[in-house]
Amino acid sequence: MQEQPDRPPAVTVEHVSKSFKTPTEARHTLKERVLHPLRGRGERAFEALKDLSFTVEEGEFFGIVGRNGSGKSTLLKCLAGIYSVDEGRMWRRGRMSTFIELGVGFNPDLAAYDNVVLNGIMMGLTPTEAKARYARIIEFAELEEFQDLKLKNYSSGMHVRLAFSVAIQVDADVLLIDEVLAVGDAAFQQKCFDVFHRMREEGKTILFVTHDMGTVNRFCDRAMLLDHGAMVAIGDPRTVGDHYLELNFAVQAGTQPHQVGERAGDGSARIVDAWLEDHYGLRRAQFLSGTRNIFHAVVEFDETEEDPSLTVAFRNEHHQNVLVVSTLIDNREIGTFHAGDVVHFAVSFDNVLAPGRYEPIANLSHAGEGHDLIDRWENQLSIIVRALHPSGGVVDVPHEWKIEHGTLDTPAPFVESTA
Amino acid sequence: MASATVARRTDLGEPIKGPSALAGDFRRTLTLTTAIAKNDFKLRFFGSVLGYLWQLMRPLMLFGVLYLMFAVIFKVSTEPSFGVALLLGIVLYTFFAEATAGAVTCVMDRENLVRKIHFPRLVIPMAVVLVATFNLGLNLIVVFIFALANGIAPSLSWLGLIPLLLLLIVFAAGLAMLLAALYVRYRDVEPIWDVVLQLTFYGSLILVPYEVVRRASELGASALVANPLAAILQEARHLVVDPSYASAANALGSPTLLLVPLALVTATFALGLWVFNREAPRIAELL
Numbered sequence: 161m162q163e164q165p166d167r168p169p170a171v172t173v174e175h176v177s178k179s180f181k182t183p184t185e186a187r188h189t190l191k192e193r194v195l196h197p198l199r200g201r202g203e204r205a206f207e208a209l210k211d212l213s214f215t216v217e218e219g220e221f222f223g224i225v226g227r228n229g230s231g232k233s234t235l236l237k238c239l240a241g242i243y244s245v246d247e248g249r250m251w252r253r254g255r256m257s258t259f260i261e262l263g264v265g266f267n268p269d270l271a272a273y274d275n276v277v278l279n280g281i282m283m284g285l286t287p288t289e290a291k292a293r294y295a296r297i298i299e300f301a302e303l304e305e306f307q308d309l310k311l312k313n314y315s316s317g318m319h320v321r322l323a324f325s326v327a328i329q330v331d332a333d334v335l336l337i338d339e340v341l342a343v344g345d346a347a348f349q350q351k352c353f354d355v356f357h358r359m360r361e362e363g364k365t366i367l368f369v370t371h372d373m374g375t376v377n378r379f380c381d382r383a384m385l386l387d388h389g390a391m392v393a394i395g396d397p398r399t400v401g402d403h404y405l406e407l408n409f410a411v412q413a414g415t416q417p418h419q420v421g422e423r424a425g426d427g428s429a430r431i432v433d434a435w436l437e438d439h440y441g442l443r444r445a446q447f448l449s450g451t452r453n454i455f456h457a458v459v460e461f462d463e464t465e466e467d468p469s470l471t472v473a474f475r476n477e478h479h480q481n482v483l484v485v486s487t488l489i490d491n492r493e494i495g496t497f498h499a500g501d502v503v504h505f506a507v508s509f510d511n512v513l514a515p516g517r518y519e520p521i522a523n524l525s526h527a528g529e530g531h532d533l534i535d536r537w538e539n540q541l542s543i544i545v546r547a548l549h550p551s552g553g554v555v556d557v558p559h560e561w562k563i564e565h566g567t568l569d570t571p572a573p574f575v576e577s578t579a
Numbered sequence: 580m581a582s583a584t585v586a587r588r589t590d591l592g593e594p595i596k597g598p599s600a601l602a603g604d605f606r607r608t609l610t611l612t613t614a615i616a617k618n619d620f621k622l623r624f625f626g627s628v629l630g631y632l633w634q635l636m637r638p639l640m641l642f643g644v645l646y647l648m649f650a651v652i653f654k655v656s657t658e659p660s661f662g663v664a665l666l667l668g669i670v671l672y673t674f675f676a677e678a679t680a681g682a683v684t685c686v687m688d689r690e691n692l693v694r695k696i697h698f699p700r701l702v703i704p705m706a707v708v709l710v711a712t713f714n715l716g717l718n719l720i721v722v723f724i725f726a727l728a729n730g731i732a733p734s735l736s737w738l739g740l741i742p743l744l745l746l747l748i749v750f751a752a753g754l755a756m757l758l759a760a761l762y763v764r765y766r767d768v769e770p771i772w773d774v775v776l777q778l779t780f781y782g783s784l785i786l787v788p789y790e791v792v793r794r795a796s797e798l799g800a801s802a803l804v805a806n807p808l809a810a811i812l813q814e815a816r817h818l819v820v821d822p823s824y825a826s827a828a829n830a831l832g833s834p835t836l837l838l839v840p841l842a843l844v845t846a847t848f849a850l851g852l853w854v855f856n857r858e859a860p861r862i863a864e865l866l
Contacts, residue, residue: 168590180864189767237863241697244597244860253592260695267618274618281614282696 168253169215170334170365171239176248178209178238178389208234210390211248216367216382218253221360223376223383223397224369225404231389232369236260236338239367254333257283261338263323268312272298275311276326283330293329301325320348328355335359338369353379373401377479398479425524425533428463429497434522434537447511449547449556454508455485457522457537461501467493467527468534470505474518482518482554485509488530512555515547600852600859602699611702616709623710631717638673638718642666645786655791660821663726667820668785668812670718675751675808676776678711682755683762683769686862693863700859704759708752715744731820739818746844747811753848756855763858763865783809788816789830804830807847810840 182204208231216222226232237243239250240258265282266275276297280290298307301321311319337356356366356379370376376383376397383400385393385407393403402424423430438444439451447453455472471486485507487494497503519542526532547556562573601608624630646662649655658664682704686693689703727733762768784792784803792800804810804827814827828834858865 168592170592172591190765190771191767193765238597239595241595241598241602242694242863250595251591251593252595256595258695258697261691264695265689265692267622269622270618274621278614278618281611282692282698287610287614 167218170218170220170253171216171367172251173215173239174213174249176209176212176235176238176245176250177207178234178243178245179205179207181205208389209238209245210388212386212389212391213248214384214391214394216365218365219360219363220382221356221366221368221380223380223400224367224386225371225373225376225383225400226386227371227407229388230386232371232386233260233338234389235386236336236367236369240336252334255284255331256334256336257327257330257332258336259327259338260336262320262327266311266319266323269310271310272303272307272322276322279323279326280330283327284332285330297322297325297329300328317348324348324352328359332364334365334367336367336369339371373397373404377401396479423535423537425535427535429459429461429465429468429524429534431457431522431524431535431537432460432502433458434520434540436520436541436543445541446544446546447513449511449513449515449545450558451511452508453511454506455520455522457505459497459503459505459524459535461497461503462499464496464498465526465534466496468497469494469525469527469530471523471525471530472507473521473523474513475521476513476554477517480554482513483509486530511545512557513545514554514556515545518543518545597860598697598700598863600699600701600856602697604699608699608701608705611698612705612709615702615706616713619706619710620713634714635718635721638666638669639721642669645669649786656788658821658823660729660731661788663722663729663731664788664816664820664824665786666725667722667815668783670715670722671747671812671815672780672783672785672808673718674711674715675747675779677714678708678748678751679754679758680772680776681707681711683758683772685755686759686763687866690866693866700862701756701855704755704855705752708748708755711751712748726819736818736822740815743811743815743818746807746841749848750807750811750844753844753851756851757847760851760855760858760862763862779806779808782806783812785812789813789825801830801832801836805836805839805843807840807844810837 212235224232224235234243236258237260238245239252240256240260242258242260263275263279265279267278273294276294277287277290280293280297281287285293298304301318301324303318303322306314306318311322314322335356356368360366368375368380380397382395383397384391385400385403387407392407393400434455434457435443436445436447437454437456438447439453441454457470457472459470469486469488469492471484471488473481474483476482519538522537523530524534524536526534560575562575564570564573596603623634642665646665649665650661655661685703685707686700692698693700693703723733758768758772780786782803783806789800789804789809792803804813810827810831813825813830816824817826827840828837831837831839
């Protein structure tokens with residue numbers, strides 16, 4: 161993300177607060193109002209957003225994360241102009257488009273054309289633009305053969321494809337996206353993300369609401385964490401992601417969230433030490449690509465633990481886990497450990513990492529799928545991987561070339577396929 | 580210092596405002612209203628095999644029954660033009676009822692749109708009125724055919740119908756905005772408006788012409804014409820069906836009194852617009 165100090169932000173939010181008033185006694189009719197003019201005046205205010213201020217730079221992919229009911233969707237609706245805010249002000253630069261739900265207002269009894277034109281107009285196109293783009297929309301949705309069918313005869317997949325095609329044809333500078341991607345199969349989701357990526361490359365700003373930290377880590381430049389309507393963290397997705405995990409675990413364990421810098425997990429066991437050894441068995445911080453290395457961890461158990469799991473990840477500077485080894489994958493039943501036990505874990509692996517700087521991270525979790533964290537060891541060690549030759553990828557595996565002259569009929573050169 | 584702040588504020592682009600009736604964009608409101616109304620109309624027109632015939636059936640059936648009772652059995656009026664006058668009345672009333680009753684629940688019916696897209700809220704009730712207007716246009720063709728079949732010669736005075744219809748549409752639009760906004764807060768507006776519509780049917784000189792009511796009470800008949808719907812209908816009959824029907828001015832007693840129904844139309848429209856505009860920002864939350 162390059163700095164553009166001279167350009168004002170694409171979206172500015174200043175001290176925005178929003179509360180919903182829920183009457184303590186619902187009065188939905190005139191009769192009730194007339195018969196009991198004084199009763200049930202009480203109203204309970206539910207604060208959905210509390211004094212939020214932030215900016216989103218132009219061309220940024222900005223994630224808004226939070227658990228259910230944290231106010232993230234309310235924020236998106238305020239930004240989209242669907243809800244009015246109680247306090248504070250917001251600005252946007254350029255045209256804004258909202259994908260809160262795909263295909264809003266599609267009528268099942270009309271054919272694709274009528275629906276596409278109406279939906280396009282709803283999303284901000286002029287009728288002429290909407291009609292002119294129809295062909296492109298139907299082509300992108302791959303529905304040319306089915307365009308004369310009424311929408312009720314479409315499969316749900318076709319429905320979603322059509323809706324998404326309309327949505328991305330609306331040229332907006334700022335896009336507000338609310339977990340639209342929860343629908344559709346993996347291939348469709350990938351297609352959605354490809355489109356969002358392309359849009360970002362075109363310099364569009366994207367605000368993306370989700371409860372899935374994985375998506376944020378993969379796609380966002382920056383993220384913001386909301387909890388109970390207030391901002392808990394903002395910044396680099398990894399930091400925000402850690403806060404989010406802590407918040408989730410805090411709720412499960414019934415404790416307060418950890419402060420920045422504290423260890424994640426419930427702490428019923430601790431990784432007291434961990435280190436890496438090179439191919440000579442020496443504890444080091446620099447390694448040669450292509451050698452065999454060993455990761456060691458010493459764990460002290462405070463409570464009895466049955467089949468915990470240990471996962472070791474090597475994270476590169478782009479916060480991607482390039483290499484992951486885990487007992488979850490290799491051997492789930494690693495045995496029972498008792499309070500007071502000190503256990504030494506060691507795992508050896510071929511260092512296929514491409515040259516660069518990496519951070520090893522170890523997660524110790526309770527039995528299960530590894531989500532229920534006991535302790536996380538991180539920010540302790542930064543290693544450098546060197547190689548005798550440069551590499552273009554994120555990993556560098558042993559390989560062999562063979563090149564021979566010949567004619568079109570010459571058999572392919574023989575390369576040993578097993579080491 | 581202050582000016583620096585102002586400059587910075589303008590750099591930030593457009594302020595994001597909450598939802599409103601017009602969303603500051605009259606043109607978009609208009610385009611959207613037309614687009615939604617067109618689709619709705621298309622649905623009704625092509626929705627079933629007989630399509631438009633069903634749409635026409637309701638006013639025609641009502642007309643058939645009433646004509647049989649009042650012109651053939653009870654002989655309320657022996658005028659040969661009674662049939663045309665009755666049909667015209669029913670068609671205008673059908674428009675009024677369709678536009679207003681349809682508007683009551685319209686915001687709720689389009690809940691999905693309101694909660695998920697930012698657009699001028701006024702579009703929703705206006706689309707209902709527009710669809711009713713399309714239907715009115717088609718129904719009026721039937722009225723004209725029926726009038727010609729009854730020996731009524733076309734005349735230039737028929738053009739006078741245009742401002743009358745515009746006035747009727749403005750009146751219906753005002754009520755549509757008012758009812759749509761009120762229904763979001765008070766759900767019993769629906770049955771209440773049902774009753775009001777029935778009263779309007781009998782109170783708007785549709786069935787019993789002004790001339791017949793006047794025989795019972797002159798003041799009562801004039802008072803009924805103060806109702807905008809009755810005044811518009813009375814004038815329409817005078818212009819289209821037969822000049823022997825009293826014009827609205829004559830029925831009221833003096834041309835100055837025409838200001839009463841006119842003022843009622845204006846006031847209704849202004850009130851409807853004001854209430855809807857006031858409620859628009861909160862509609863999505865109240866649903």
